[in-house]
Amino acid sequence: xxxxxxxxxxxxxxxxxxxxxxxxxxxxxxxxxxxxxxxxxxxxxxxxxxxxxxxxxxxxxxxxxxxxxxxxxxxxxxxxxxxxxxxxxxxxxxxxxxxxxxxxxxxxxxxxxxxxxxxxxxxxxxxxxxxxxxxxxxxxxxxxxxxxxxxxxxxxxxxxxxxxxxxxxxxxxxxxxxxxxxxxxxxxxxxxxxxxxxxxxxxxxxxxxxxxxxxxxxxxxxxxxxxxxxxxxxxxxxxxxxxxxxxxxxxxxxxxxxxxxxxxxxxxxxxxxxxxxxxxxxxxxxxxxxxxxxxxxxxxxxxxxxxxxxxxxxxxxxxxxxxxxxxxxxxxxxxxxxxxxxx
Numbered sequence: 001x002x003x004x005x006x007x008x009x010x011x012x013x014x015x016x017x018x019x020x021x022x023x024x025x026x027x028x029x030x031x032x033x034x035x036x037x038x039x040x041x042x043x044x045x046x047x048x049x050x051x052x053x054x055x056x057x058x059x060x061x062x063x064x065x066x067x068x069x070x071x072x073x074x075x076x077x078x079x080x081x082x083x084x085x086x087x088x089x090x091x092x093x094x095x096x097x098x099x100x101x102x103x104x105x106x107x108x109x110x111x112x113x114x115x116x117x118x119x120x121x122x123x124x125x126x127x128x129x130x131x132x133x134x135x136x137x138x139x140x141x142x143x144x145x146x147x148x149x150x151x152x153x154x155x156x157x158x159x160x161x162x163x164x165x166x167x168x169x170x171x172x173x174x175x176x177x178x179x180x181x182x183x184x185x186x187x188x189x190x191x192x193x194x195x196x197x198x199x200x201x202x203x204x205x206x207x208x209x210x211x212x213x214x215x216x217x218x219x220x221x222x223x224x225x226x227x228x229x230x231x232x233x234x235x236x237x238x239x240x241x242x243x244x245x246x247x248x249x250x251x252x253x254x255x256x257x258x259x260x261x262x263x264x265x266x267x268x269x270x271x272x273x274x275x276x277x278x279x280x281x282x283x284x285x286x287x288x289x290x291x292x293x294x295x296x297x298x299x300x301x302x303x304x305x306x307x308x309x310x311x312x313x314x315x316x317x318x319x320x321x322x323x324x325x326x327x328x329x330x331x332x333x334x335x336x337x338x339x340x341x342x343x
Contacts, residue, residue, distance in 0.1 A: 007050050010103030011057035012096045013037065013066060019096035022049065023104045032097060037062065039069055046073060056107040058082045058099075059115050068120055080106070083275060084113035118239040125207060126236040130279065132203040139196040146189045153178045163193070207232060222335035223325045225291025225298060233283040234326050241330040250327050255281035256320050272316075288319035297338060298322075 005025050012019040014037065021032040035045045055070065055077045057063060063079055070077050080103065106112040118126065143163055150157050155175060161167040168190060175183060208214050208228070213235060220231035244250040251257050255276020292299035298318050305314035329336050 007053040008104045008108040009049065009053050009055040010100040010105070010107065011055055011066070012099040012103065013057050013060055013062050014096070015062060017096075018042070018066070019100045020045075021097070021100035021104045022053070023101075023108055025108070027105065027108060029101070032100065034096070037066070039065075042066065042069055043073065046070060046075060054078070054107060056080055056103045056112050058085060058103070059117075063117070064123060067117060078107065078112055079115050079117050081113045081115045116239070116243050122236060122239050125210065125213065128203055128207060129232055129236050132200055132207075133279065135196050135200045135203070139193055139200065142189050142193045142196070146186060146193070149182055149186055149189070153182050165194075204228070204232075216330070219329055219333065219335060220326060223322070223329060224295035224336075224338075225287055225293075225322065226326070227287070230283050230287045230322075233280060234330075237277050237280045238330075241327065244327060247324045247327055250323050251320050253277055253280070254284055254319075254323055256284065256316055256323065284319045284322055285315060288315045288322060291318055291322060295338070 007030065008023045008025075010021045010023075016037055017034050018037050019032075019034045022030040024030055030050065035041050053075070055075060056079075057066065057077070058080050059082055067077055067079060085102070085106070103112070117123075146168075147157075147159070147162060150162075153175075155171075155178065157171055158167070162171075172183065172186065208217065213232075216235045217228065217231040220226055220234060221228065226234075238244075238250075238253075244253070248257075252273075253276065255272055255274075255278065258272055292302045298321060301321055302314045302318050305317045308314075325336060
């Protein structure tokens with residue numbers, strides 16, 4: 001009895017089209033072409049493929065729904081790291097057809113640099129969290145616009161109280177010599193801030209209603225300096241904690257280490273690498289600025305690095321220690337206990 005040959009399919013995914021290349025085990029191209037990037041067209045195309053087959057595509061904005069659609073039909077699909085694929089294969093000519101062939105070849109030769117795609121449920125929750133981050137960013141922009149309108153009009157105000165509802169309405173009533181257009185824009189900006197803030201709170205509360213996520217977040221919040229947003233971001237951006245074997249891997253994923261170049265026995269350290277999870281990096285750096293206030297141990301780490309004369313390095317040192325704490329609590333599934341408390 002002979003075993004059926006495996007076919008390897010490379011998928012170059014775009015917004016409207018998907019270029020594909022089907023190869024057999026010897027690398028011979030069986031079929032290649034282009035289909036519409038729509039569920040019905042994808043299902044019809046998948047049914048026409050020779051079986052058994054395995055697919056590969058790069059991680060893009062459109063990867064998630066294609067991966068879910070194919071795997072629901074029983075297909076084996078792997079997702080590749082875009083930057084590492086480009087580093088492995090560099091060609092003078094580049095086209096969708098060539099990219100599809102490249103992915104099929106890498107998959108066939110077991111050289112595909114895979115990335116871990118989070119389960120569908122976690123990806124949905126992460127989408128909500130990232131949308132919440134967008135709302136916070138827009139709220140901040142509107143608050144800055146309110147302050148800018150007042151400064152343009154020469155209005156004296158208390159910056160710390162400006163965004164409180166009672167003070168803001170009192171300030172509007174006391175405005176003198178300010179054009180009506182400015183008053184109207186101030187009112188519209190304030191309404192936008194209130195609306196966006198309400199949406200942000202609704203999304204945050206909705207995330208915490210998920211039972212397993214809420215339990216994980218509560219455990220992570222036992223770490224000094226880790227609040228709800230830091231815990232949510234860690235849980236939803238990292239996903240299953242088993243993906244990290246060491247603290248160094250987690251620190252690298254969070255973008256809290258510098259790029260390294262070594263040649264001829266000489267090592268050079270550059271700035272922080274751009275290959276990172278930017279959402280985790282931003283949240284952890286912000287948390288590291290406040291965490292020393294809540295933990296004497298983190299305060300000691302900060303002061304030790306600060307004495308060397310660099311504020312940023314001190315903040316990064318605290319952020320890296322927070323990553324170690326988060327990783328430990330996630331693995332052990334027990335609340336954080338400091339070394340001094342344990343003694």
